[in-house]
Amino acid sequence: MSLTQKDQHGARSQHSQEADKPHRRKGKKTYSCDECGKNFTLARSLKRHQLTHSGVKPYSCDECGKFFTQAGGLKKHKLIHSEVKPYSCELCGKSFTLAGNLKTHQLIHSGVKPYTCELCGKSFTQAGSLKRHQLFHSGVKPYSCELCGKSFTLAGDLKKHQLIHSGVKAYICGLCGKAFAQSNDVQKHLVTHSGIKAYSCDFCGKSFSDKHYRNIHLRIHTGNDVSCCDQCGKLFATDAQLQQHMFSHTEERPYKCDLCEKTFKSPHHMRKHQQIHTRK
Template identity: 45%
Template sequence: MACGNGVWVAFYSTVSLSPSRSAPPQPSPTNSTWMQQLLNFTFISDQRSTATRQMSSKTLSTIPEEQREMDKGPGLLHAMLQPVVKLYRIDTRPALPSVKPRRHYCDQCGKSFTSSYLLKIHKIIHTGEKPYCCDQCGKRWTTKRDLEVHQRLHTGEKPYSCDQCGKSFTASSSLVVHKRTHTGEKPYSCDQCGKTYGVISHLVVHKRTHSGRKPFGCGKCGKFFSSSQGLKTHEYIHTGERPYRCDQCGKSFTQNSHLTIHQRIHTGEKPYSCDQCGKSFTVSSSLLVHKRTHTGERPYGCETCGKAYACLDAFKAHQYLHTGEKPYCCDECGKRFSTKNHLKQHQIIHTRE
């Protein structure tokens, strides 16, 4: 039975004669008041503001006239086994969530934390300290957890796998990001242009295109980049390093994403398909350019002659006609070209020879 902010619950019990005690004298027809059954109704209040709980009881006589005139034997036993009912009110209101107080503050930026450990980890950002070192490659990390995830690159351990495609990952956060490729979820959006991303770090890098900020500089040529990954990829130009190698044809790449795209040539996989004509592509950027053939969109316009293009590469190649720049060079004869496709067509001449 509901009442107020609680629920009344009834508990039934019986009163019986104890074996160690003798039975009371048998009742007489004129004197049977001893057979009155006591029904206790106990109400327990839930007033949280009061220091004590109020209790009230009420005694009622529920023995009918017929039972009062019962004599010995079964009449006595029946009267002593009458139920005693107690009602309790149980508070069903949801408990208020407990909020941990943030009492640990950073003396440099003012950010607060719930524990001294989290504050200690945060302060490493300001000091630049990386106390955890990998014993295989010497790379250093700010937390022990980051080191453990990194060491899985050496051991090959990938304990987190996708239940849809079976792909495995070294960190649980990487699995969460990967699952968004199946769901299409992009929870992070730019407040300036509305573009959305599935990874918050991609949004951070994107916002630098609006601000023009490029905090990562190359120590050899002085060129600056908006992301650390962009700088790392650029540095391979100076070192000539190509750490990502195809195990089928031996071709090497400076980025793991480029290797993944290349491997689709061998597997024939084309995971990106047009919802209008059904044509499939190996990379999402090719699908985006293709869709513009249906919409007629040409977002890249030349300021010199006004010609517009749907593809960024085609637009850049067109600009080289005005500037005279030919950035693509043949490594066998030294001839230069304005587009990568023209260079590839030229290189066929050397392969025939």
């Protein structure tokens, strides 16, 4: 066999070996999680994902003590403490640490709110926001603080609340040095330095830099009424009362008596009805 023939034979042999190897289509997700069914292209990606189900969070932030399942999650989180916000909205100038957060924010400017709550009619830009909102209608608060017993509908709200007990105030105002437990608190506080007072009282015209302080002020005029119904203008002491009131503008009756088949628009009317069954 000549040298040229040997080279051709070797090339054919190598091609044959490649053909015998199992063919993996690019992007094919062959690895599946037994816990949630999510699929992955690489085995290491599945292994990394499975840590989220284990509850193990080996990566800790040196700044605030928050724990993470993956190193990538910790790396993204640390950007918050750096206060570097390279992603800016062209429409309003608001800046963000992550590109994903900017993309989510930009939906606000589109004005499109395709996700509507069937119980109260409130609309949302994102499906996740609607899902979180619907939990408040359920009245279920499965997340409880072990230190004070206060319960919360969302795990995130419990986590934020627990910072109060930790005493850690990792977020510091660069203008006056005041420290805060949560990042959104320092953002609200920064408005006080800007001199902008965007929240005004409808009764006397007094302006406030924070909606919370405006609502406290409103009690002077209305007693305890601080939340207003967009449909009829009625005022309520809490947002929860307003949400219950919104059922009066719909035909929905989400509260059902456990003792009979009767349904009601509010838990108050349901409890009042149940006295019929329990009264001696």
